[in-house]
Amino acid sequence: MxxxxxxxxxxxxxxxxxxxxxxxxxxxxxxxxxxxxxxxxxxxxPPVTPSKVIAVHLNHRSRVAEFGVTLPPAPTYFHKPVSALNSHGGAVVRPEGCKYLNYEGEIGIVIGRTCRNVAPAQAGSYIAGFTVANDYGLHDFRDTDAGSMLRVKGSDTLCPLGPGLVTGWDFHGKYLRTYVNGELVQDGSTDEMEWDMHYLVADIARTITLEPGDVLLSGTPAGSRPVRPGDTVEVEAEGLGRLTNHIVTGPTAIRTDVGAQPTESEEVRSTALGGDWELRGVRAPRR
Known part of the structure; x- marks a missing residue:
């Protein structure tokens, strides 16, 4: 036994x-x-110092159902720059002039040794452990960065990890929950992932070398919604602990003399509010 x-x-x-x-x-x-x-x-x-953070777009079946879409035959990904890293207890900044900052409770896979061209059955031996993550998204920039997700997911402070790195954790059958000001807002499970942790590692490592400390974010369940300054957001994964952060307003407004500006299109609202916001009668977020 x-x-x-x-x-x-x-x-x-x-x-x-x-x-x-x-x-x-x-x-x-x-x-x-x-x-x-x-x-x-x-x-x-942050419990690790990655050279890169890679996140999967859609993976939890409840999130797919919430948007009313069909999963592609294989996962797709985006990149969060390491300058977005944040930690347990850290402040997450919503820039002045933006209002669609969404939490996304997730589990982070932490690489333990150099990984390249491995089979899913081998991937577990390349994983150092797991951490709790919150893959915040600043959807005000979705109209201009939907392809890259650079500012949507990569703006400063939008990648809290922690509290710690847990080794020896079995990712099967674990709950994943998010709370805003103590209220349960996401309630998912690792068993609702279309592609498990080992598959994600093997998929990325086909063409991208993963180094020790690198982090893969494995997707969020249904229920991601906007939060505002003053809110406290907690993500809890069974056996990994609870990651806590608070939302603050940035000290300066988004500059208007360069670049695309925050927008509030139907796509922005639909994504931030869980899809079909007009049809569902969902109210716009609190300012």
Whole structure:
């Protein structure tokens, strides 16, 4: 009989001015030199330092049904620049002049060793562990960046990861939930993914070398909606912990002397509000 794997949770925190990897034991975080800090009092950093963050577009069947679309025969992806990284407890910035900032609770797959051209059955041995993620989207820029998703998904602070990196975690049959100000707004499961974690790693690694620390975001369930400054958003994955962030307004407005401006087309509203917003009688988001 095969024994269940033991999970270990590693976090990165700022400890006495230095970035330190610690191990969580109960409510305490323990550094390699024996120093301890309460998890609730620690200044968290992203649990890994990826060279790239790659995210799948649609994967959860509930999200597909919500939009009333058909999945393609294989997954499609977009890239989030590492400058978008954020951490547990960090502020997520909604720029002044924008209002369609959506949460998307997800699970992040963290690569443990250089991975290239592997079969799905081999992919698990290249995964270091998993983390909780929130793949925020600034849909005000969807009309101009729908192809690349660059500003929609890649603007500063829009990629919180954490609280930690958990090793030995079995991704099958785990719940994935998102809360806004304590209210449950997304309630999904890893079992509703069309393509599992190993498939996603193998698919990307066919043409893109994945390096240790790289992160793949595995998709969100139904229920993504806009949030506003002052809201607290929590994403909880069974066995991985709860990632908490709060929304703030950016200190400056989007510049108007360069580039495309935020828009509020039917496509923007439909995407932000879960599809067919006019037909469903869904109200526009709070400002």
């Amino acid at each position: 095969t024994s269940r794997a033991t999970t270990i949770e590693y976090r990165r925190v700022l400890l006495d001015g230095a970035a330190v990897q610690v191990v969580r034991e109960g409510d305490e975080l323990i550094a390699p030199d024996g120093r301890t800090v309460k998890a609730s009092e620690a200044h968290h950093l």
